[in-house]
């Protein structure tokens with residue numbers, strides 16, 4: 001499934017939303033209705049009580065981050081979240097430290113994909129000559145990741 005089926009706001013908002021139980025029920029009112037693994041979902045659907053979100057990624061409040069800006073610049077989810085498709089339980093794949101943010105901001109070319117469709121493609125690999133092409137693309141489209149303190153500490 002495309003990540004954006006559930007994380008619907010990731011291209012439009014600073015935050016990537018967590019889907020409500022309704023999203024699961026679009027299918028699981030028909031598929032695997034009685035599976036033990038879906039007991040929590042069925043319970044939540046019956047009671048109307050949302051399932052609690054176990055938050056994994058957590059920047060400190062003093063650091064500002066916006067998903068839409070990054071996803072609209074065609075950076076793949078995998079650059080920051082790793083191979084989510086291969087994780088049975090989601091874990092943090094990258095340090096999310098200031099040095100990590102800045103490493104990419106100084107040289108983003110290899111993380112930028114040619115189109116918006118491939119942004120959620122987990123097994124995407126850069127074709128040969130990709131960085132050169134993307135360095136041109138960055139110039140043409142005026143993509144300019146900030147390095148000044150006030151961009152991330154507002």
Ligand code: HEC
Pocket residue numbers: 001006019023024025026027028031032035036037038041
């Ligand atoms: C677009 C349809 C669709 C949506 C939406 C969907 N699922 Fe599924 N889900 C499936 C299919 C298809 C399977 C595989 C069923 C099978 O192999 O028997 C599955 C399997 C599962 C399983 C494994 C069940 C088992 O028997 O091992 C779990 C757990 C699960 N889904 C949870 C969720 C949760 C939680 C959500 C909402 C966040 C969700 N699903 C949303 C289609 C969907």
Ligand code: HEC
Pocket residue numbers: 001002003004005006007018019052053054055056057058077078081084085090120122
């Ligand atoms: C069927 C719906 C569904 C799909 C499709 C889906 N996710 Fe999720 N995702 C969830 C739900 C629900 C949670 C929260 C789980 C929890 O709280 O334990 C979650 C959690 C996450 C988290 C952890 C958030 C945090 O810090 O707590 C990340 C990162 C994530 N998803 C990325 C992705 C990526 C990347 C894809 C595409 C490869 C994807 N998701 C596809 C439903 C989905």
Ligand code: HEC
Pocket residue numbers: 003004007010014015016017018057058059060065067070071075076077078079080081096119120
């Ligand atoms: C440039 C890096 C980057 C990219 C690209 C990125 N994320 Fe994230 N993601 C983060 C960071 C950093 C956080 C933690 C944000 C916080 O705690 O404020 C996060 C948090 C999340 C969360 C938890 C909800 C939230 O907003 O805190 C989900 C779900 C998620 N990301 C899904 C995705 C999906 C799906 C994609 C691809 C469409 C994606 N992310 C692309 C860096 C990224």
Ligand code: HEC
Pocket residue numbers: 059063064065066069070073075079080096097100101102104105108111142143144145146151152
């Ligand atoms: C994989 C590459 C990559 C990583 C990692 C990354 N960024 Fe960015 N970021 C970019 C690019 C590219 C842009 C420029 C987008 C544009 O100009 O369209 C950007 C723009 C920004 C902006 C300016 C736009 C805005 O929202 O005001 C901020 C702030 C920002 N990033 C914060 C962060 C923080 C904080 C982190 C670490 C938690 C981070 N970024 C990690 C690539 C990255």
Ligand code: HEC
Pocket residue numbers: 059060063096097098101102105146147148149150151152153
């Ligand atoms: C691209 C985004 C970005 C830029 C630009 C940036 N920072 Fe940060 N900064 C972060 C993030 C993210 C963290 C949180 C890191 C963590 O939790 O490990 C952080 C953490 C910090 C901390 C706390 C460190 C600690 O050890 O607790 C200080 C102080 C700081 N930044 C100062 C600055 C100064 C001064 C500048 C300008 C020279 C700057 N930052 C530029 C993203 C940025």
